Amino acid sequence: MDDKSWSARAEEYSMYGFTDLPSVQRRGTIVLTHGEGPYVFDTEGRRWLDANSGLWNMVAGFDHKGLIEAAKAQYDRFPGYHAFFGRMSDQTVMLSEKLVEVSPFERGKVFYTNSGSEANDTMVKMLWFLHRAEGKPERRKILTRWNAYHGVTAVSASMTGKPYNEVFGLPLDGFIHLTCPHFWREGNPGESEAEFVQRLAAELEATIAREGADTIAGFFAEPVQGAGGVIPPAQGYFQAIQPILKRHGIPLISDEVICGFGRTGNTWGCQTYGFVPDAIISSKNLTAGLFPMGAVILGPELSDRLDAAIAPIEEFPHGFTASGHPVGCAIALKAINVVMNEGLAENVVKGAPRMEAGLRRILQKHENIGELRGVGYMWALEAVRNPETKEPFPGTLSVSERIANTCTDMGLICRPLGQSIVLCPPFILTDEQMDEMFDKLDGALAQVFDGLRAEGVI
Numbered sequence: 088m089d090d091k092s093w094s095a096r097a098e099e100y101s102m103y104g105f106t107d108l109p110s111v112q113r114r115g116t117i118v119l120t121h122g123e124g125p126y127v128f129d130t131e132g133r134r135w136l137d138a139n140s141g142l143w144n145m146v147a148g149f150d151h152k153g154l155i156e157a158a159k160a161q162y163d164r165f166p167g168y169h170a171f172f173g174r175m176s177d178q179t180v181m182l183s184e185k186l187v188e189v190s191p192f193e194r195g196k197v198f199y200t201n202s203g204s205e206a207n208d209t210m211v212k213m214l215w216f217l218h219r220a221e222g223k224p225e226r227r228k229i230l231t232r233w234n235a236y237h238g239v240t241a242v243s244a245s246m247t248g249k250p251y252n253e254v255f256g257l258p259l260d261g262f263i264h265l266t267c268p269h270f271w272r273e274g275n276p277g278e279s280e281a282e283f284v285q286r287l288a289a290e291l292e293a294t295i296a297r298e299g300a301d302t303i304a305g306f307f308a309e310p311v312q313g314a315g316g317v318i319p320p321a322q323g324y325f326q327a328i329q330p331i332l333k334r335h336g337i338p339l340i341s342d343e344v345i346c347g348f349g350r351t352g353n354t355w356g357c358q359t360y361g362f363v364p365d366a367i368i369s370s371k372n373l374t375a376g377l378f379p380m381g382a383v384i385l386g387p388e389l390s391d392r393l394d395a396a397i398a399p400i401e402e403f404p405h406g407f408t409a410s411g412h413p414v415g416c417a418i419a420l421k422a423i424n425v426v427m428n429e430g431l432a433e434n435v436v437k438g439a440p441r442m443e444a445g446l447r448r449i450l451q452k453h454e455n456i457g458e459l460r461g462v463g464y465m466w467a468l469e470a471v472r473n474p475e476t477k478e479p480f481p482g483t484l485s486v487s488e489r490i491a492n493t494c495t496d497m498g499l500i501c502r503p504l505g506q507s508i509v510l511c512p513p514f515i516l517t518d519e520q521m522d523e524m525f526d527k528l529d530g531a532l533a534q535v536f537d538g539l540r541a542e543g544v545i
């Protein structure tokens with residue numbers, strides 16, 4: 088095996104998720120070995136500034152000593168346990184207390200999973216269980232939005248509003264997708280943002296009327312749709328929809344897998360957008376990416392109702408082997424402290440205007456960038472063929488992939504999502520590193536758009 092390249096070995100034995108395979112065949116696989124701050128290094132010694140924080144999650148960078156020490160210390164103390172049969176680790180107990188303390192809820196309860204997908208699945212099962220126990224077994228449908236990303240398990244993929252799930256025969260029945268609250272793309276000509284929001288509220292009302300409120304189990308929403316292309320909600324969106332959901336007894340679940348723990352400039356995205364959900368889904372930043380872990384954080388009402396529903400059957404028949412893993416919990420406790428009390432969340436608050444200003448300069452330089460959107464440390468630049476009409480580039484040109492690949496060649500990792508380029512750097516980025524990100528992105532955009540002009544596409 089040794090005479091083969093790392094890339095060839097990867098391709099021979101590893102299956103790739105969410106990867107453009109022709110591009111891998113052309114460009115090879117980048118096999119990473121280690122990181123320093125916001126940089127990652129590969130087997131050939133090449134270095135990239137990872138403006139994606141891995142997958143949004145490595146918010147403290149790739150070598151945070153405090154987090155690594157917390158993990159090592161817990162491995163020394165008690166390296167693994169479960170949370171079944173009336174047993175759980177002390178770290179699990181402490182993390183639940185901490186999560187409720189930092190949540191927007193006065194009180195509540197926490198259930199642990201290994202991922203964001205499983206946390207969403209778990210929440211759906213909780214709602215199905217709850218409604219059945221309360222004598223409403225027909226309350227099973229789940230409302231989400233187009234372009235939402237809630238995960239890849241059969242249920243969370245059904246919640247995800249992306250056409251690619253058709254290849255699996257998904258969504259399952261009973262998963263209903265509403266309009267994505269992206270005013271720039273989805274607003275009608277001549278429609279104001281307020282009118283757009285009213286139209287989406289009316290759509291929700293009409294959907295509930297059509298389906299019957301007593302068939303709907305819950306509504307799930309990311310505060311900012313992350314993997315949909317960083318789409319902050321139209322102004323007033325949550326204020327318009329939440330009263331409708333409340334009136335029909337439909338819980339609102341905030342999927343904070345990306346937005347949670349500082350990414351939008353507050354602890355939770357729901358705080359940034361001024362609403363208090365009935366429950367929160369957390370993962371990724373929860374452990375600053377150092378351990379696979381997710382959590383459902385229930386607010387007081389859902390937590391009380393679930394307790395009451397579980398009481399007669401004396402057991403909630405759900406849980407994962409590694410739910411509440413002591414090492415994951417110890418890392419999460421440390422990560423929450425690092426992000427909230429050691430200046431990382433503050434970096435986002437302070438750095439966001441600088442980030443926006445730098446990206447706005449880039450937007451102004453390149454007329455084929457149609458929109459800059461984002462908040463905190465999550466931003467997207469959307470490429471358009473025609474800036475006036477917002478006509479996208481033909482998908483076959485893979486423009487955002489070309490931009491991302493050119494960035495990669497220049498030593499910057501950023502992510503193509505639809506026609507957008509997404510930037511969601513770690514919270515430890517220095518001003519110099521932020522400038523490096525701007526310079527490389529600017530250079531890549533110039534190169535790709537010059538190429539498209541030469542090809543006569545624009």
Ligand code: PMP
Nearest residue numbers: 202203204236237238342344345
């Ligand atoms: N919800 C959101 C909002 C996400 O962004 C993601 C992952 N990108 C998930 C759920 C799924 O998390 P995981 O990949 O850990 O299953």
